[in-house]
Amino acid sequence: MLKKNEIKVGDTYSEKIVEDLKRTQIVQYAGASGDYNPLHSDDKFTKEIAGYPGVFAHGMLSMGMTGKMLTNFVGDGTLKKYGVRFTNQVWPGDSLESTATIIDIKEEDGETLAEIAIETKNQDGATVITGSATAKVG
């Protein structure tokens, strides 16, 4: 858990959340989450029917990997809110880095809360996720 006297607005935390994303990891996510949309594992379908250059990652895999950066930063069980927009697709071979920035620290109903802005970028600097989170602070 973040400590009130150890954080300030503007603090950032970054993590490389995946390096050279493998198709197999996308399949692992399909199996664990139960989302078997062929867009994520079936190249033939994705090229010939959907019209994309090939399979791509579940948005929720990117959000899940970004979430691991977030829990590493704020601690387990401290999140009050976590939300994202998927701004670009994530492809096999992509390497992603995710950054959390504290944008506000406030008191609410007797709790101290940190408001956090989130951004995940690929190796070309394109943003694949923007988001926000609220975490309890000790």
Added chain:
Amino acid sequence: MSKIKMPVEKSHIMMFARSIGDANPKYYEEKDENVIAPPTFIQSSAQFDPDYFLRPKIGGDNWFGSGKEASGMKSSGSGSGGGGAAMGLHAEQHYEYHQPLKVGDVISAEVKPGKSWEKESKRAGKLKFSESVTEYRNQDGELIITATSVGVVTEKPVEN
């Protein structure tokens, strides 16, 4: 009304954590049942939805992914049968956590439709957005997570 009834299990959390590359030892220690699920784990409640449309059904013959052909969807004999243009993508996902999601919880879900709207985009033509709100409750009826999902159907595949 959804028929989801999801027992939150340690081994499922372990598999999920592996798939997102989360090395937090809490998710892997066999004996420690005192685990709070990763923030997006609730998404895997899809496993417990008997009607989930993104999973091939046992004995079903209408899965839309490829087999011999690029799509296993039986042709209706009239046109292409959809595909590409009508493909839905995930645009946004938001969670509000009311209580920690823990091993041993049995979660039920109630889905409510939300707003819908349209927008023009350069990269994918007309975009049709629709929102759904899911309330996840534990075995005691306590609200654990509220999830808001925004899906988008694009007129054409997104240009990259």
